[in-house]
Amino acid sequence: METIYTHWKEMLINMIDEKTATYNQELHKKAETDYLKRLLEKMATHAASPETLVTFQEEMNVLVEAIPTVAGFKDKEIRRDFIKKKSKLKNTVITKHKLVNKGYYVSIWMPLGIALGMPWGVVFGNIALGLPIGLAVGLAIGSSLDAKAKKEGRVV
Known part of the structure; x- marks a missing residue:
């Protein structure tokens, strides 16, 4: 299971990098790309169970697909959809996997x-x-x- 997750994690990190390559520092902060990458690293060792890991992978795939382009951040609906999906993922990570942000x-x-x-x-x-x-x-x-x-x- 570890190698499958590792391959998937590397693929997703590459997708995040490709989608956010044109972002400036401010957009990286808004999209929390560093947080998403750190979360992918942590979940390899902190998944509550294999079933919750699969659920996390599905939610993360949906979130990465929803990452908007630079122009997409200007569209209120696209930005709102991305932020909702990101908030849902963060809440899932906190409640099911007990992973929290600093502070x-x-x-x-x-x-x-x-x-x-x-x-x-x-x-x-x-x-x-x-x-x-x-x-x-x-x-x-x-x-x-x-x-x-x-x-x-x-x-x-």
Whole structure:
């Protein structure tokens, strides 16, 4: 299975490179081509099961086919279709395969910490005191979860 995936991965990376050869740096960031290539590398070792790997391959094939040209990025419908497919793939990777972006948990836990710190600030009689405490707690939890994910090799 490894050699089949490796061949498919190399073929897809070449397709991404061909489709995005005329992109400037800004379009590469919008299309997240580096993320897609890193994701292809990570999935070889982090697929939950062979069935989910096949599903991932199908979704990735659809996404790579939907990568717009430079002119396609100016068309709202083409761009929106590509972004929807990319978001769906990212959500699948996070939920089924537990692969996350750098800073993923911090971005989730900081607002939660602030939201939890506000009521504590009210309890102590000073909201201004609760916000930084909640921020610090959210940052600490998010940072520890991000460090754990990096240690486990789950950061794309």
